Amino acid sequence: MALAHAILATLMDRPYCGYDLRKRFEGSVGFFWQASFQQIYRELKKLEEQGLVHSEAIAQESRPGKNVFAVTAEGEAFLQTWIETPCEMAPLRDDLQVKMFAGFVVPRETILMELQHHQAMHQERIAVYHQIEQNAFANPEQLPEKDLFRYLTLRGGIQYEMGWLTWCEAAIAFLTQHSASAIDP
Amino acid sequence: MALAHAILATLMDRPYCGYDLRKRFEGSVGFFWQASFQQIYRELKKLEEQGLVHSEAIAQESRPGKNVFAVTAEGEAFLQTWIETPCEMAPLRDDLQVKMFAGFVVPRETILMELQHHQAMHQERIAVYHQIEQNAFANPEQLPEKDLFRYLTLRGGIQYEMGWLTWCEAAIAFLTQHSASAIDP
DNA sequence: GTTGACTAATCAATTAGTTGAATATAAGAT
DNA sequence: ATCTTATATTCAACTAATTGATTAGTCAAC
Structure with a gap:
């Protein structure tokens, strides 16, 4: 379940709504971890259920409202634990x-x-x-x-x-x- | 559906039963494409349904019998077509x-x-x-x-x-x- | 004589990833 | 006026991959 970690890592930078998160997963973050918006929205939902992120609905004039997600204290601890746990080399599929x-x-x-x-x-x-x-x-x-x-x-x-x-x-x-x-x- | 191609590529070397194929996917082939035995058996079944490989049941004394899979002419053509089709860089997920x-x-x-x-x-x-x-x-x-x-x-x-x-x-x-x-x- | 390792294959459940469509608003272009 | 692009999100269906258990025989070791 490494997409979760990639999302948390990105949200540590600053809070994002799903749409903007997805843009990061096309550009910079996407160079080492890609995900579609469907995946990202699904994962954000799961992360919120687990209490690792929380969202805030933000209304915008002249734009659809958005849900901005931020990492909770538990989310940060979860990310830290994962980083501390040694991992294997990324498998190749080329x-x-x-x-x-x-x-x-x-x-x-x-x-x-x-x-x-x-x-x-x-x-x-x-x-x-x-x-x-x-x-x-x-x-x-x-x-x-x-x-x-x-x-x-x-x-x-x-x-x-x-x-x-x-x-x-x-x-x-x-x-x-x-x-x-x-x-x- | 790239596992199919990796299996066909391996079978071009020589025919294999599922068990031996899987061993190749731990060792040499596994360095650039890994697959579990469950995946391999499932994919072999599909490849046979599509007529890209055919199997021969081989009974062994003092060993369980095995099904040895070989690439058919259609399988080889299929592999050739795939190799000829330009592909993107392998995405990283690290x-x-x-x-x-x-x-x-x-x-x-x-x-x-x-x-x-x-x-x-x-x-x-x-x-x-x-x-x-x-x-x-x-x-x-x-x-x-x-x-x-x-x-x-x-x-x-x-x-x-x-x-x-x-x-x-x-x-x-x-x-x-x-x-x-x-x-x- | 039972335990563990090797050969050979299958089934079930779950998670992850892909593909395609749908919905809604608003700005800007033709 | 309509068409495209951009913002923002959701649903459904499908394919692929992972995890774990199950069966069944042989061989060697302890």
Whole structure:
């Protein structure tokens, strides 16, 4: 039940209504934990039943009213307990690795194109991350407590993408070299 | 419905019974796609209904009989079509990144310990991968077609783990340096 | 001779995630 | 006037994944 923790972690930043929470799960938080609005609303309901968050209905002129959710004291304790409990490495479930594993059933060119596609996507993602880094964390040495952890999370995203990018490049090079000799024996 | 593809990819190697398939999903294949035996048996049933695999009951003396599954021609075509269809980057869902994001709600020491824990796990995993690399792919330049893709899949695992390891090390260094100045202003 | 481990598979219950639609208000564009 | 976009939320149906128990035979160890 880790979505609950991701929501609590986000609400620790500041209270959000479901709609705004969901927007965070597309952008920043969504880079390491995604959830649809249906999931988020369902989970918020459950969290409120458990007393880990509480909501306040806020009426707005010229907008539909909204329910703003905030973490309760119990919610924060719950989150702390979870963080203190050691966890396993996140399991991988990667389509591209499955494709690579069975790569011999398609022409070499197919795999190469897919690798180039992924190389480009990882490069783009890294560019986005670098943009955020420059905008929000230009001076990592002098960040306030909270932003320091945001910064390290971002660095995690960058390293993760770098790992995949490095692999794409190496795999393309390897397959390119070895396809020539395979076609021309 | 990506488990189906992972199963077909594995069965392209050679036919397996459910039990042996599941063992592959703990070991090698499990490094990039995990599934429980319940999931595997359920999916095999579905794949057979769709005509993508077919099974053969094999009686064994001194062992329970087993059903050995093999990919049909339609199954292979189905797998090929899937591989040819470009896919998105695998979405991340990482507990440790969520913990880092909300790291300010626990003592600095807690996060450092968890990072060290993960650092050790990634190092261990990399050691396992390097062992496999030495045993099975000592001469990557001269691999037969099939093994070449296995080798690249393994390299993917290594790069992925290296990304996380690099990050753990950097984050530990960063937090260690910045905790000293925070405690001693 | 019983306990534990390995092979081989199935069933039931629950939780989590995806897909698609529906509802309501209001601002801005064509 | 209507159409799209944005805000804000809910419901229903379905697929996928996890958890736990159950059956049943063989083999080796204690």
